[in-house]
Every structure is written in C-alpha cells, then in structure tokens.
Amino acid sequence: MIKEAQSYQAQGKDQSAIIQLKNALQKDPGNIQARTLLGSIYLNTGNLAAAEDELHRVLQSGNSGGKVEETLGQAYLARGEFQKIIDEIQPNPSSPPDQQAGVWILRGDGYLGLNDLTHAQTAFDTALKLAPKDVQAQRGQARFLLAQGKTDEATQLIDQITQTNPNDTTAWIMKGDLLRSHGAPPEKVLSTYQQALVADPKSGPALASLASLYLTMGKIDQAEAEVNTYNKVLPNSLMGKYLQALIDYGNKRYLVAQDDLDTVMKSSPDFMPAILLRGLTALQLTHYEEAQKDLSRFVETFPKNDYARKILARIELKEHQPQEALKTLTPLLGTEQTDPETNALAAQIYTDSGDFEKASQVLALSAQKNPQNAVLRTQLALTLLATGQENRAISDLEAASKLDPNYLQADNALALTYLGNKNYDKALKYIQLL
Known part of the structure; x- marks a missing residue:
C-alpha cells in the first residue's frame, strides 16, 4: 500500500495516496513510514492540523528519524506557531x-x-x-x-x-512580493508570479499570490478563478479558506467572510493574516470592539505594519479612546516618511483630546510639506477656528477652495464662518458653490 501511495503522490493524486496510507495504518497503526508519509502529504495539501497530528504520533513512537522534526516545524511555520518552532524543533548534531x-x-x-x-x-x-x-x-x-x-x-x-x-518557485514568489511591496507596476508583479507557476503549475503559494494581486487590482473575478484553482489543487487547505474569505470581503459579503474566517481560526488560532482580515471584517460590520481586539493583536505581532497601525488608531479614536489612539500612532509620527494621512489622523486625535494647539502644529507642518493638499489645509483651518485664529483660518480655507473646487468642505466652512461674521455677501458666494 505504501508503494501505491508513493506512486499516487508522484502522479499528483494526493487524495488517492491519502486513502492508501489510511488503509495501511488501519491494518498496522504502528507503521511509522506510512504515518510519516501521510503527515508529509497533509502538509503539502495544506491540511496543517492533520499534518501536526500525524507527525506528533510519529515522534511519540520514538522511531522518527531525522526529517520528521523538520516537517513538523514546517507545519508550525505555516500556521504561524513560531514559538513552537523555537521550543520543539532542535537541530541534531x-x-x-x-x-x-x-x-x-x-x-x-x-x-x-x-x-x-x-x-x-x-x-x-x-x-x-x-x-x-x-x-x-x-x-x-x-x-x-x-x-x-x-x-x-x-x-x-x-x-x-x-x-x-530558474525553477525555484519560492524565489520567484519572493521576487514578486518584493516588487509588489515597492510599488512596481502590477503587470510586472503579475508576470513574476506567473513565472513561479511556470516552474510549478500546482504551486499553492503562487496561486495564492496571484489571487491576492488580482484582488488589489480590483479584478475580483480573476482572483476568484485563481482561488478556485487553488482549492482544486489543495482542497483541504487553511490558506484556501482564507483566500475565499478575501474574495467574500472583496465582494462585500462581510458576514460570509466572517464565517470563513471563523473556520480558519478554529483550525489555526494564531494565523495572523486571518486575524487581520477578521479585524477588518468586524470593522465593516461596525463591531468595533472585536475589530480593536484583532487589530491590537496583529499590531503587537507586527509592530512595523503601518497599515494595520493606522486602522487600529482610527478604531480606538472611534471608540473614544484618544490616548490609546495616540499611543498607537506615535511610532509613525515625526519622521520624513510620515504621510499626510497619518498627520491628519494625528490632528484628529489631538482635536478629540481638546488639544487644538497641538493639532494645528501637526497640520501646519504637514500642510507646509504638502501645500497642494486641500484636505490638509481645510483641517488646519478648522483647528485654527477652534483656537480663535479666524483670519489665518479663512486664509487657509480660501486656499483650499482654490486648490480643489470639488472639495466642498472648505466652501461649507467658509460659508458658515462668513455667516457667523454677518458678512452675507461672501457667505452667499460660497453657499452658491455648494
């Protein structure tokens, strides 16, 4: 039966190989070779929990051989169980x-x-x-x-x-990921991921990368096609369920995505991409407490992920926790890489804390670096109004109105300010623009 299973595996017929190995183990539960191979196939097909279970049984038998620990470590890695790798997977001199x-x-x-x-x-x-x-x-x-x-x-x-x-699939995926993270044209990233599939047409990671890229490109149909292919190649995969959740999220099927993610988390509670997506899904469903919990856990694990950090700060602000929001956002502030969006969020946090002076300082510096940003100029003006600096505020609002005629918040603020001053002619001018 083991030879038949190996033959099936060589042909890419993993499910048939699994059936043969289960039959072998039913006849002889102590067959270490069959159990080791079964654990390895489970790992390759993405059934990580089953892989761990079988490989643990092999290790408990005391007749494991050198490669079992490494294979078990790969299962831990795929599930994001990093501490288990350090605690349990040791090199044998x-x-x-x-x-x-x-x-x-x-x-x-x-x-x-x-x-x-x-x-x-x-x-x-x-x-x-x-x-x-x-x-x-x-x-x-x-x-x-x-x-x-x-x-x-x-x-x-x-x-x-x-x-x-050139047939190293993983290296091509790494190259595609690197290009993607540095803003390369999507078509260039796409061709790199496709090169990975040329090396291995059944590569789950390559199919997953393609699906993820198509999602960011807004091509949900193509993404779903890649996910369907992935699930045919790896029908019991944790990543397949996660990718389906991504598709459902992209299609705004948030409740369905939540169910997908619950399934993933039952199998792998430390799978961080699913934790992030579950937090984003909870945010869309206005379940802010759940969203905050998941985003906090993700940021704690990946403190350099600016995207997650900014979302967490927004949730904390929405939950009326401005001090927590400021603490979350602080690592992103005051550097050359600080973007206008981050400065605007910081100013909003200071405003909600009642520190209008600090808010205006942050926005003034950001507006100075980004003089063509109408949103920043408007937000700066509103904080200036709150501190009684009306003339400076009006100047910034008028500048914002000229920078972007379609940004009506500046016109609205000008109309209200002039109405408050009983300057009806100027107020009417901006009311007509609304």
Whole structure:
C-alpha cells in the first residue's frame, strides 16, 4: 500500500495516496513510514492540523528519524506557531549537514516571526555555514536581509537565486512580493508570479499570490478563478479558506467572510493574516470592539505594519479612546516618511483630546510639506477656528477652495464662518458653490 501511495503522490493524486496510507495504518497503526508519509502529504495539501497530528504520533513512537522534526516545524511555520518552532524543533548534531541546515532555517524563520532579529541572524548564518550552496539557506538569508530593511542586498540575492535556479518557485514568489511591496507596476508583479507557476503549475503559494494581486487590482473575478484553482489543487487547505474569505470581503459579503474566517481560526488560532482580515471584517460590520481586539493583536505581532497601525488608531479614536489612539500612532509620527494621512489622523486625535494647539502644529507642518493638499489645509483651518485664529483660518480655507473646487468642505466652512461674521455677501458666494 505504501508503494501505491508513493506512486499516487508522484502522479499528483494526493487524495488517492491519502486513502492508501489510511488503509495501511488501519491494518498496522504502528507503521511509522506510512504515518510519516501521510503527515508529509497533509502538509503539502495544506491540511496543517492533520499534518501536526500525524507527525506528533510519529515522534511519540520514538522511531522518527531525522526529517520528521523538520516537517513538523514546517507545519508550525505555516500556521504561524513560531514559538513552537523555537521550543520543539532542535537541530541534531549527528544529522547530515543539509538536515541540520534545514532545521536552522526553520528556527531562523521562527525567530523572524517573533521579531527576534538577533537570534534569526545566528540561525540563518549557521544554516549557510552548514550548507553554503543550499538554495533554502540562501532564501532564508534573503528573508533576513528584508527584515533588516536591506532591500537592495535582498533583491540582489533573490535575483541570483532565480538566475541560477530558474525553477525555484519560492524565489520567484519572493521576487514578486518584493516588487509588489515597492510599488512596481502590477503587470510586472503579475508576470513574476506567473513565472513561479511556470516552474510549478500546482504551486499553492503562487496561486495564492496571484489571487491576492488580482484582488488589489480590483479584478475580483480573476482572483476568484485563481482561488478556485487553488482549492482544486489543495482542497483541504487553511490558506484556501482564507483566500475565499478575501474574495467574500472583496465582494462585500462581510458576514460570509466572517464565517470563513471563523473556520480558519478554529483550525489555526494564531494565523495572523486571518486575524487581520477578521479585524477588518468586524470593522465593516461596525463591531468595533472585536475589530480593536484583532487589530491590537496583529499590531503587537507586527509592530512595523503601518497599515494595520493606522486602522487600529482610527478604531480606538472611534471608540473614544484618544490616548490609546495616540499611543498607537506615535511610532509613525515625526519622521520624513510620515504621510499626510497619518498627520491628519494625528490632528484628529489631538482635536478629540481638546488639544487644538497641538493639532494645528501637526497640520501646519504637514500642510507646509504638502501645500497642494486641500484636505490638509481645510483641517488646519478648522483647528485654527477652534483656537480663535479666524483670519489665518479663512486664509487657509480660501486656499483650499482654490486648490480643489470639488472639495466642498472648505466652501461649507467658509460659508458658515462668513455667516457667523454677518458678512452675507461672501457667505452667499460660497453657499452658491455648494
């Protein structure tokens, strides 16, 4: 039965292989080879909980062999269970160098997931020393360089890998992810992900990346087609259920998306992408307390994710927690990279706290750096009005009105201000623009 299962696996018929292995285990529950192979197939098909269960049974038997721990570690990694990797997956000095390197790579990824760059560097450096020509070790080093912010070095290393190993699906996906994160044209990112599928047409990660890209491009039908393909290739996959939740979210089927995510979270409660999406879904459903809980957990795990941090600050502000919102947003403030949206949010937080002077300072600095931004000029003017600086406020409102004739909030504020001053002619001028 094991030979038949291996034959089915080689043909890509994973479900048939699983049936053969289950039959083998029914006859002999102590068959370590069958159970190990079953756990490996479960991992490859995305059934992570089942993979963990089978591999744990192998380890408990005491007859595991060197690769089982590494395979179990890969299941932990896929589920985002980084601490389990560190606690349970240890290198065996008596194992061959390539097996030791594989374990060190896993530990490096585990440390990256825990934002422990010091130990991650040690792990990846050890892997490279053990297997300097190993592609997995090189990819691990590239991931570490990215975590350090050394984008150019990481890009160079990934390019080297794709040139010397054109069939390395994972490297192509990494390259596509890197292009995407740096604002490359979607078509260029798309062709890179498609190159990954050329290397492996049944690559779940490549199909997932394509689906995600199509969603950001607003091409939901194409995204759904990729998800359908993914679910045919990996019918029991955690990622497949998560991707379906993304599709439902993109189609504004928020309650359905919530059900999808509940299914994912039952199987993998620490799967951080699902936690983020569940928070966003709760936000759309105006379940602010649930949204805040999930976004807080995500930001705590990924403190450098600016997108999630800004959304969390907005939720906290909406929940009348301006001090918490300011604490959340503070790491993004006062740098050269601080964008107008972040400054505007900070000003709103200060305004809700009653600190109009601080709000006007933040907006004045941001408006100075972005003089063509009508929204910023208007928000600055409103804070100036709140502090009694009416002349400066009117000047900024008039400038905002000229910058963007379609932005009616500035015209509305001018009309109300002139009405309050009994300057009816000027008030009428701006009322007519509304």
